[in-house]
Amino acid sequence: MDDEAPFWRTKTLEEMSPLEWESLCDGCGRCCLNKLEDWDTGEIAWTNVACRLLDGESCRCGDYPNRFEKVPDCEQLTPEVVRSIDWLPPTCGYRLVEERRELYWWHPLVSGDPDTVHAAGVSVRGRTISEEGMPLEALEDHIVRWPGRPPRKAGIGGGQRRGDDLARRPLGEKS
Numbered sequence: 001m002d003d004e005a006p007f008w009r010t011k012t013l014e015e016m017s018p019l020e021w022e023s024l025c026d027g028c029g030r031c032c033l034n035k036l037e038d039w040d041t042g043e044i045a046w047t048n049v050a051c052r053l054l055d056g057e058s059c060r061c062g063d064y065p066n067r068f069e070k071v072p073d074c075e076q077l078t079p080e081v082v083r084s085i086d087w088l089p090p091t092c093g094y095r096l097v098e099e100r101r102e103l104y105w106w107h108p109l110v111s112g113d114p115d116t117v118h119a120a121g122v123s124v125r126g127r128t129i130s131e132e133g134m135p136l137e138a139l140e141d142h143i144v145r146w147p148g149r150p151p152r153k154a155g156i157g158g159g160q161r162r163g164d165d166l167a168r169r170p171l172g173e174k175s
């Protein structure tokens, strides 16, 4: 019987090995979407416009080892960054662990299957367009709210208020 708790339940973000750290990413690709910040209120609006390096099917970075040279504003996640930014998606593995929440069923560490993040509708697969060739001012035409919310399909909304609690205030919603 294996009753040893997995590392994401027992370790802090700082205590994780590089391999453990990397595996905490569920591969959803949500953090690779362009976001707009309201300069007056600081409110973040998500768009469905993906970084030019994001593969819209696999939802993985097209050149992960060289991403910072190719995309200078790519955010390098560290424990400190995870704590300091407020725009990580509510389903993000790093955010969940930092908030001492459980990883969801679709996370590859839980399911053992890298495809469950797609099956659950959590990944951005098939829902993005590339920023390649798009003028910055066009981003406003692509504001969407779904990246800031857990998807219904994943089965953590509705009766399970815990999932709802994870969502930040609805982006751009009037009431």
Ligand code: SF4
Binding pocket: 024, 025, 026, 027, 028, 029, 030, 031, 032, 077, 088, 089, 091, 092, 093, 094
């Ligand atoms: S939002 Fe979090 S879990 Fe999803 S791709 Fe980004 S770092 Fe990974």
Ligand code: SF4
Binding pocket: 031, 032, 033, 051, 052, 053, 054, 055, 060, 061, 062, 063, 064, 067, 068, 071, 074, 075
């Ligand atoms: S460079 Fe890669 S990891 Fe960074 S935002 Fe773009 S696709 Fe995501």
